[in-house]
Amino acid sequence: MAQRAITINVNGTEHPVQVDAPDRLIDVLRDQLNLKSVKEGCSTGDCGICAVLVDGKLVNSCLMLAAQCDGRRVTTLEGLLEDQTMKRLQGSFIANNAAQCGFCTPAMLMASWDLARHSAEPSSEEIKVAISGILCRCTGYYQIIDSIREGCEKGGR
Amino acid sequence: MSSLQLYSPTDLNDALRFLEHDGRNAAVIASGTDLLPRMKRRQISPSILVDISSFTEDLRYIHQSDGTIRLGALTTVTDLLESPMFYGRLSIIREAATLFGAPQVRNVATVGGNICSAASSEDLIPVFMALDAKLKLASARGERTVPLRDFVVGKRQTAMEPSEILTEVSFSPPGGHSWTAYEKLGRRNMLILAMVNEALSLTLEDDLQTIHSARLALNRVSGKIPALAVRTGNFLEGKRATDQTIAQAQKVLASELSLTSDFRGSGEYRTEVAQVYLRRLVERCTRQIGGPS
Numbered sequence: 001m002a003q004r005a006i007t008i009n010v011n012g013t014e015h016p017v018q019v020d021a022p023d024r025l026i027d028v029l030r031d032q033l034n035l036k037s038v039k040e041g042c043s044t045g046d047c048g049i050c051a052v053l054v055d056g057k058l059v060n061s062c063l064m065l066a067a068q069c070d071g072r073r074v075t076t077l078e079g080l081l082e083d084q085t086m087k088r089l090q091g092s093f094i095a096n097n098a099a100q101c102g103f104c105t106p107a108m109l110m111a112s113w114d115l116a117r118h119s120a121e122p123s124s125e126e127i128k129v130a131i132s133g134i135l136c137r138c139t140g141y142y143q144i145i146d147s148i149r150e151g152c153e154k155g156g157r
Numbered sequence: 158m159s160s161l162q163l164y165s166p167t168d169l170n171d172a173l174r175f176l177e178h179d180g181r182n183a184a185v186i187a188s189g190t191d192l193l194p195r196m197k198r199r200q201i202s203p204s205i206l207v208d209i210s211s212f213t214e215d216l217r218y219i220h221q222s223d224g225t226i227r228l229g230a231l232t233t234v235t236d237l238l239e240s241p242m243f244y245g246r247l248s249i250i251r252e253a254a255t256l257f258g259a260p261q262v263r264n265v266a267t268v269g270g271n272i273c274s275a276a277s278s279e280d281l282i283p284v285f286m287a288l289d290a291k292l293k294l295a296s297a298r299g300e301r302t303v304p305l306r307d308f309v310v311g312k313r314q315t316a317m318e319p320s321e322i323l324t325e326v327s328f329s330p331p332g333g334h335s336w337t338a339y340e341k342l343g344r345r346n347m348l349i350l351a352m353v354n355e356a357l358s359l360t361l362e363d364d365l366q367t368i369h370s371a372r373l374a375l376n377r378v379s380g381k382i383p384a385l386a387v388r389t390g391n392f393l394e395g396k397r398a399t400d401q402t403i404a405q406a407q408k409v410l411a412s413e414l415s416l417t418s419d420f421r422g423s424g425e426y427r428t429e430v431a432q433v434y435l436r437r438l439v440e441r442c443t444r445q446i447g448g449p450s
Contacts, residue, residue, distance in 0.1 A: 004163075021163035021206070024193075044194035046348070048261055057235070057264040063190050064265070067163055068210050111260070132347035133259025 006070035010035070011079025019066040026050045026061040028069075029076060037077035037106040041135070048134035051107040052076050058114045060133075077106045085116050089151035098147040100138035107134045112148045122152055161196075162205040169215055169295065169322070172207055176320045177297035183207050185322055187231055188265035190258075191274045209322065216269070216324060227327045230269025234281075238263065247330055249337035249356060253284045256341045259348040269323045275309045275383070277376045278350035282309065282383040284339055285326060286374035287356035293325040300324075312381045334361040334369070336442040340434040344421070351376050352422040354383075355434040359442035361398065368393045368402075373438070375431060379415045388413045389435070398443045406439070407432040 003018040010033055017032050029035045029052065041047035043062045050061040053075040061074075080086040089112050092098075099105045108131060115122055115130040122130070127148045136144065164183075166172035176183060184203035186192050187210050195201050209216070209231070216231040219240050226242065234257045237243060243250040257263055257280045271281045272292065282305070290305045294317055305326075308316050317323065331337060337358045343349030354376035360369040371393040378384040389410040396402045410432055416424035 002162075022161045044197055045190055045258075045262060048259065048348075051261050058261050059265050060190075060261045063188070063193050063262075065163065065186070065189060065193075065206075065208070067165065068186075068189070068208060114260075129347070130260060133261045 092151040098143040234263040283356040283374035288328040290328040336445040357438035
């Protein structure tokens with residue numbers, strides 16, 4: 001089967017990669033680019049653990065074919081490690097014990113970061129909507145919601 | 158999916174030509190939020206995917222002209238939420254978009270994809286049916302327009318030929334003494350496939366008492382097929398929007414629905430909820446229009 005050559009900008013760097021037709025974005029991110037913050041849970045769009053930003057929009061990377069990302073801009077948690085908003089969110093997640101097993105934490109942080117960009121003082125309802133597509137199997141949602149509220153507030157925008 | 162191939166056409170005409178000649182066992186993919194999980198579960202196994210997701214310049218738009226609102230098939234659910242168009246009489250579209258999936262899905266899921274999926278869980282189908290939407294279907298041989306009410310012919314079955322692509326959804330926004338409303342029930346608030354999904358477009362006469370027209374659509378009317386509840390709509394027309402009329406209409410609706418049970422809920426429960434929603438929808442619409450409270 002013919003592979004095709006595509007170029008994806010991941011975390012600010014252009015990556016030429018070879019993909020097969022069924023390869024999904026998550027396959028390229030994890031297996032070719034070694035970005036392991038992107039987790040695979042259900043593979044059917046139900047759990048949201050694979051969330052990344054594509055052209056600035058939060059999407060499930062298990063539901064997007066890699067070939068459809070040719071020429072697009074992808075951001076994973078690895079690309080935001082030096083970002084001040086992300087550092088703040090990480091700090092409040094740690095302070096509030098918002099990571100239990102930690103499996104959903106990267107996706108929760110990506111959704112939180114996406115929310116923080118749009119809303120300086122999100123209400124609990126807005127926070128719940130923002131993370132509604134991400135399943136925490138430890139069911140520790142209240143710590144997560146508190147962390148996001150604090151992380152956004154400290155932005156002081 | 159190991160033998161799967163992907164065709165990335167250069168433009169819509171290229172995609173249509175491809176489907177015309179090599180369309181057997183092909184599936185059109187936009188965002189893939191419905192298609193890919195179904196392939197994963199082996200509910201369908203196309204041998205080639207025709208990727209139209211890059212045609213956003215041609216197929217992603219929300220326009221209003223000559224009294225018609227036109228949505229390009231690649232318009233995303235987030236686009237609907239961010240548009241200034243869907244307030245007031247058209248807030249039904251915002252309501253449905255708000256309850257649609259979750260942010261990651263809304264950001265990519267398309268209006269055209271939701272309609273073409275044609276399952277009883279597609280949130281937008283009852284909404285656009287209540288708005289009496291029309292669909293533009295393109296093929297290499299030309300274009301045709303089909304009313305949405307005639308489009309869904311069975312569970313996940315549409316009137317679309319394998320060589321066709323849905324390019325546009327259009328409808329006339331309700332005017333005058335009209336309003337629209339939407340209700341959805343699932344087992345939780347977010348990221349849920351609807352158990353009951355019900356949309357109403359209601360127009361009153363100048364007296365603000367008598368129902369001029371009522372278009373009621375549900376995710377399931379008979380079996381698992383989204384459709385208009387035509388008998389219930391007809392029953393309401395010409396009657397005064399009173400408590401008694403609604404109570405009678407609820408009975409008509411119950412007799413019109415033939416709902417089966419599945420793991421999401423029993424047919425009896427769905428019917429009960431559909432009746433409750435009918436009352437809410439009529440009351441919400443009449444209140445907004447300024448009719449009987």
